[in-house]
Amino acid sequence: MPSKSTKTTAKKTKTTKTTNKSKVSPKTTIKSASTSTVKKEVKKSVEKKDKKITYNTLRGMRDITPKNGVIWQNVYSVIRNVSNSYGFSYVETPILEQANLFIRSIGKGTDVVDKEMYLFEDKDGSKVCLRPEMTASMARSYIENGMQALPQPVKVWYHGQMFRHDRPQAGRFRQFYQSGCETIGDSGPVVDAELISVAYNTLRDLGIDTVVNINSIGTLEDRQNYIVELVGYLRSKRSYLSEESKKRINKNPLRILDSKEKEDIEVMEEAPQILDWLSPESKKFFTDVLEYLDEAEIPYVLNSKLVRGLDYYSNTVFELYADDEEFSNLALGGGGRYDGLIEQLGGQPTPAAGFSLGLDRVVMILRKRQEKLEREGQKPVEEKKNKVFFAQLGIQANKKSLYILEFLRREGITVYHNLAKSSLKAQMEMANKIGATHTLILGQKEVQDGSILVRNMDSGIQEVVDQKKIANFVKKILQA
RNA sequence: GUGGCCAUUGUAUAAUGGUUAUUACUUCGGUUUGUGGUACCGACAAUACGGGUUCAAUUCCCGUUGGCCACCCCA
Numbered sequence: 001m002p003s004k005s006t007k008t009t010a011k012k013t014k015t016t017k018t019t020n021k022s023k024v025s026p027k028t029t030i031k032s033a034s035t036s037t038v039k040k041e042v043k044k045s046v047e048k049k050d051k052k053i054t055y056n057t058l059r060g061m062r063d064i065t066p067k068n069g070v071i072w073q074n075v076y077s078v079i080r081n082v083s084n085s086y087g088f089s090y091v092e093t094p095i096l097e098q099a100n101l102f103i104r105s106i107g108k109g110t111d112v113v114d115k116e117m118y119l120f121e122d123k124d125g126s127k128v129c130l131r132p133e134m135t136a137s138m139a140r141s142y143i144e145n146g147m148q149a150l151p152q153p154v155k156v157w158y159h160g161q162m163f164r165h166d167r168p169q170a171g172r173f174r175q176f177y178q179s180g181c182e183t184i185g186d187s188g189p190v191v192d193a194e195l196i197s198v199a200y201n202t203l204r205d206l207g208i209d210t211v212v213n214i215n216s217i218g219t220l221e222d223r224q225n226y227i228v229e230l231v232g233y234l235r236s237k238r239s240y241l242s243e244e245s246k247k248r249i250n251k252n253p254l255r256i257l258d259s260k261e262k263e264d265i266e267v268m269e270e271a272p273q274i275l276d277w278l279s280p281e282s283k284k285f286f287t288d289v290l291e292y293l294d295e296a297e298i299p300y301v302l303n304s305k306l307v308r309g310l311d312y313y314s315n316t317v318f319e320l321y322a323d324d325e326e327f328s329n330l331a332l333g334g335g336g337r338y339d340g341l342i343e344q345l346g347g348q349p350t351p352a353a354g355f356s357l358g359l360d361r362v363v364m365i366l367r368k369r370q371e372k373l374e375r376e377g378q379k380p381v382e383e384k385k386n387k388v389f390f391a392q393l394g395i396q397a398n399k400k401s402l403y404i405l406e407f408l409r410r411e412g413i414t415v416y417h418n419l420a421k422s423s424l425k426a427q428m429e430m431a432n433k434i435g436a437t438h439t440l441i442l443g444q445k446e447v448q449d450g451s452i453l454v455r456n457m458d459s460g461i462q463e464v465v466d467q468k469k470i471a472n473f474v475k476k477i478l479q480a
Numbered sequence: 481g482u483g484g485c486c487a488u489u490g491u492a493u494a495a496u497g498g499u500u501a502u503u504a505c506u507u508c509g510g511u512u513u514g515u516g517g518u519a520c521c522g523a524c525a526a527u528a529c530g531g532g533u534u535c536a537a538u539u540c541c542c543g544u545u546g547g548c549c550a551c552c553c554c555a
Contacts, residue, residue: 054528056528056545056546057546058546059545059546059547110553111481111552111553111554112553112554115481115552115553116553116554133554133555162555164553164554164555166481166552166553166554167481167482167551167552167553168546168547168548169548169549169550169551170548170549170550171555172553172554172555176555177555178555180555244551244552255553260551260552308554309553309554310554319554319555320555330554330555331554331555332555333555334554334555356555357555358554358555359555360555361555362555391515393514393515394514423514423515424514424515424516425514425515425516426516427515427516428515428516428517429515429516429517430516431515431516432516432517433516433517436516439515439516441514441515443514444514445514453514453515455515455516457516457517460515460516462515
């Protein structure tokens with residue numbers, strides 16, 4: 001990870017440096033404004049000439065490097081397995097969308113739309129934006145592709161980059177990765193519970209135990225009634241609220257519920273609870289969801305202050321937090337039901353629910369844990385396995401190498417190699433560095449014999465193996 | 481968007497208002513030709529950018545950019 005700042009260095013060459021020094025050397029002691037300006041201008045031009053232009057990632061964006069690649073692939077693989085086994089189909093949608101899609105669905109007045117969207121004009125003047133989340137895109141895709149004609153509900157999963165112009169922070173980036181599931185076309189509470197179960201178990205399979213925070217914000221009608229009541233209460237306590245929350249009374253009163261300000265927390269203790277304002281149907285729905293969770297043995301906490309910032313949610317809302325003090329402030333995922341969204345975006349009235357996981361945060365936790373283990377001297381699991389390196393020597397062997405590698409690959413065998421190196425010594429060094437337990441050596445002699453030399457890197461014992469039998473021989477090594 | 485801390489090679493570091501900016505690791509090459517781990521030799525590689533103060537700035541000051549962290553918000 002970038003523990004240090006990115007280096008955007010303009011690299012001066014040595015020659016530049018020396019020229020600079022001599023140009024600015026104190027020999028020239030004549031004090032005159034004009035000469036010193038001239039000196040500086042000369043210095044500038046010399047420097048600029050030799051400066052290498054370097055490029056770096058934009059703020060809040062980052063590379064996934066080979067060092068972290070393994071862990072990301074592992075995360076993807078777990079997500080794929082879990083999502084597929086619950087019957088979700090893989091989908092993708094474009095990163096660039098019409099801006100209005102998000103403005104209408106997420107809602108004006110939310111920070112995501114008002115402050116954080118990567119919004120710009122396309123060449124034809126239309127407003128487009130980098131997607132800040134996936135649910136609206138998926139709803140659009142459902143309508144546009146006529147998925148109401150598919151057996152309902154349509155269950156999909158995805159992963160991809162989202163963009164929000166936020167100030168970067170621990171576990172927060174401007175380009176961030178989300179993976180999630182959406183179930184569109186079924187209004188049953190079991191759908192909500194299943195989604196929570198998928199989210200919960202995905203994280204559990206990755207080795208992260210979580211606690212589900214859950215709440216119901218009812219239907220739009222429930223919520224409107226509640227907001228009237230809440231605003232009334234807040235106005236009566238206005239003078240006790242924080243400055244920030246005073247502004248929120250009109251703009252976004254629900255947000256005051258989860259404020260972290262001391263004053264606000266005190267005021268909110270007496271505030272009306274949304275659960276008391278749910279219609280009987282909403283209440284029933286919520287208790288049903290909870291019963292499913294109980295049966296599934298998924299740990300959850302009722303959190304009446306959980307509201308979530310996107311307008312399209314209705315009834316169930318939830319967030320998952322790591323059951324680990326070190327990371328307890330970061331939501332690893334969240335979601336909820338959004339029964340009104342498809343209709344709002346121009347489709348048939350269609351119930352739906354979904355969740356997404358913040359993969360950057362998941363990876364961050366996994367990486368920190370791995371680093372901790374490494375500090376304690378434990379080898380990563382990967383390095384404990386047997387690894388095979390292939391080395392070649394001489395032109396004939398070198399030319400034959402690609403054939404052998406492909407032959408082994410078809411047998412499902414992974415071999416590390418560096419065909420660009422010619423000296424055996426250099427290849428042995430490399431084999432050692434990557435932690436190979438065995439090295440296959442193909443030289444002039446072996447090409448003629450139709451054999452391959454197999455060296456055990458620990459014992460140094462070498463065996464001559466017939467090329468025809470090499471695949472099975474290597475398989476045995478890798479299985480051991 | 482607001483605030484705090486920070487910025488020297490790929491990584492981790494040392495030093496200084498004034499000769500060639502330290503050291504280690506990594507990378508690359510070598511210590512004679514078909515054998516790695518150790519040892520030895522060598523090479524590449526940095527003061528984020530812009531401006532100011534100064535005879536002289538990597539060092540002091542300001543701005544910008546970026547990083548870390550918190551708020552806001554969210555995943």
